[in-house]
Amino acid sequence: MAVHGAKAKAIHEVPIVDISPFTSSDGDFELQKGTAQDLAEKGHINGCIGITGHGVSPELLAEAFAVAKKLFDLPYKEKMKAPHPDGPTPHRGYSGTGRERAAAKTEAETWDGLDGEEKITDYKESYEIGSEENKIQYNIWLPEEVFPGFREFTTKFYWELNKTAMFILDALILSLEFTEDEANNVRALHSGHDNQLRLLHYPPIESGRLEDQYASRLGAHTDWSAFTLLFQDTHGGLQFLDRASGEFIDAVPKEGVLYMNIGDMFQRISNGYYPSALHRVVVKDSGAARYSIPYFVPPDSHGIIEPQPSRVAKDGKQMYEPVTFAEYSEQMFRTINVYD
Numbered sequence: 001m002a003v004h005g006a007k008a009k010a011i012h013e014v015p016i017v018d019i020s021p022f023t024s025s026d027g028d029f030e031l032q033k034g035t036a037q038d039l040a041e042k043g044h045i046n047g048c049i050g051i052t053g054h055g056v057s058p059e060l061l062a063e064a065f066a067v068a069k070k071l072f073d074l075p076y077k078e079k080m081k082a083p084h085p086d087g088p089t090p091h092r093g094y095s096g097t098g099r100e101r102a103a104a105k106t107e108a109e110t111w112d113g114l115d116g117e118e119k120i121t122d123y124k125e126s127y128e129i130g131s132e133e134n135k136i137q138y139n140i141w142l143p144e145e146v147f148p149g150f151r152e153f154t155t156k157f158y159w160e161l162n163k164t165a166m167f168i169l170d171a172l173i174l175s176l177e178f179t180e181d182e183a184n185n186v187r188a189l190h191s192g193h194d195n196q197l198r199l200l201h202y203p204p205i206e207s208g209r210l211e212d213q214y215a216s217r218l219g220a221h222t223d224w225s226a227f228t229l230l231f232q233d234t235h236g237g238l239q240f241l242d243r244a245s246g247e248f249i250d251a252v253p254k255e256g257v258l259y260m261n262i263g264d265m266f267q268r269i270s271n272g273y274y275p276s277a278l279h280r281v282v283v284k285d286s287g288a289a290r291y292s293i294p295y296f297v298p299p300d301s302h303g304i305i306e307p308q309p310s311r312v313a314k315d316g317k318q319m320y321e322p323v324t325f326a327e328y329s330e331q332m333f334r335t336i337n338v339y340d
């Protein structure tokens with residue numbers, strides 16, 4: 001496996017890993033070890049990889065994108081029947097007012113889903129969904145009659161994605177050669193109840209703004225999760241930083257490929273072996289509307305997140321202090337003031 005801290009070579013494409021040895025029912029261990037090694041080598045570079053063999057069916061994904069489109073096509077007033085609250089918690093429901101500044105707001109567009117004076121500006125709208133059993137991050141649903149079946153479908157989709165997430169977690173665990181105790185510990189930290197399914201819509205960019213080909217839709221940031229799965233439509237725009245060259249590289253939309261990026265929590269668990277990937281969304285494809293579906297997989301809020309000892313022993317130094325995801329998020333909210 002790649003040596004921690006070794007000087008990386010610049011790359012121009014997001015590497016791809018086939019995780020089918022983890023998702024297929026026979027689960028051949030030798031094949032899994034090969035996949036884990038591939039993941040270690042490629043994921044170590046920039047903390048991002050494309051994943052094939054992930055087990056999410058094309059039909060289910062098509063339905064998810066159709067549901068997202070139908071949601072965002074609803075009149076603004078209807079969507080606002082499930083408003084994201086003013087504070088950071090729960091991070092659930094519909095946001096359409098440019099209130100989130102996870103990164104600097106770099107694009108402002110006229111939103112025409114409103115009548116007359118109510119017109120607001122925004123550059124994206126989103127809807128956040130979590131586990132029905134999470135009482136802190138409780139769901140904020142549209143009334144059933146506004147979008148019949150939305151709640152049922154998204155809840156099912158959430159748990160389907162968690163299956164893939166757990167296969168990926170197994171692959172990550174194997175790739176780091178954790179001890180059995182460490183593996184069990186890291187698995188136990190991910191019950192799935194703190195995951196977050198986000199439906200995202202970036203409206204079309206007005207033609208007058210298109211000359212600026214680097215106009216941003218979502219500024220560069222890392223995710224706070226352990227890792228994130230990202231599904232996108234065919235328009236592209238997602239980019240990851242290649243750390244060796246300092247250039248952003250395209251996560252080119254490809255049939256059957258989901259992009260997975262490491263977040264701040266798994267960077268810590270792996271003692272920095274896997275870097276939290278810096279990423280952003282830029283305007284591509286003549287400013288056409290873009291839909292994407294990130295699925296954030298954080299650890300449970302109150303579990304202790306710390307570099308695993310076997311990794312620290314290999315590296316000779318513990319790079320991060322223990323923290324819980326709840327503490328970390330609170331600290332981040334305070335630092336970057338996402339909501340004001």
Ligand SMILES: O=C(O)CCC(=O)C(=O)O
Nearest residue numbers: 200230232238281292294
């Ligand atoms: O829309 C995308 O492709 C990326 C979204 C993202 O990075 C995020 O929501 O954290």
Ligand SMILES: [Fe+2]
Nearest residue numbers: 221222223279
């Ligand atoms: Fe992100």
